[in-house]
Amino acid sequence: MSQERITQSLQQHTALLETFVRDQGAELERLAQVLVASFHAGGRLFVLGSGQFAAVANLVASLFNFRLSLERPQLPAISLSHDPLLALALAREEQAGQYFSRQLRTLGRRGDVVLALCGVPRDEAVEEALAMARQNGNPVAVFFHGREEEYFGERPDHFFLLETESLASALEAALFCGRLACELVEAELFGL
DSSP: HHHHHHHHHHHHHHHHHHHHHHHHHHHHHHHHHHHHHHHHTOOOOEEEEEHHHHHHHHHHHOOOOOOOOOOOOOOOOEEEEHHHHHHHHHHTTOGGHHHHHHHHHHOOOOOOOOEEEEESSSHHHHHHHHHHHHTTTTEEEEEEEOOOOOOOSSSSEEEEEEOOHHHHHHHHHHHHHHHHHHHHHHHHHHTT
16 A cells, blocks of 8 residues: 555656656756856845745755755855744744845845745745845746746746645655756856
């Protein structure tokens, strides 16, 4: 019985990733090109995630900061999802929606790229961050867990749909996509 469950889970996950790569792989390549251009010009990648996607945002930023398959200089990626003191202070003042936008206002500049990992229900903090990024003239990419018609707000420059009923599968797929984007950037910047 457990082997059957393992096989079924593997098949579902594989189908999700295959569908993503088939339908959205070209857009992921375009995002990688934007990141390469940004890094060449001194820009940075800011990654943010709402809810459980915050942990994935931290992991994706660390992939760019460390390395995947070769020794290389660190790439300037910063997760905005790991400051519990700021989150607590803003929540106490009923300003939790400013969690990411305050950080972007302080740290961000033109030429940076903002990557958001999110889903439904709507997250005010993500919405404010995306508005701040657009105001700063930053390219915006979103990995969204849900159906396309559930997406909130203005369409980002790069939109990736993680369409699955399973949050766990969406989290795994978001990490895979972040790793794949990092691989594409590494290959372009360091000649792999």
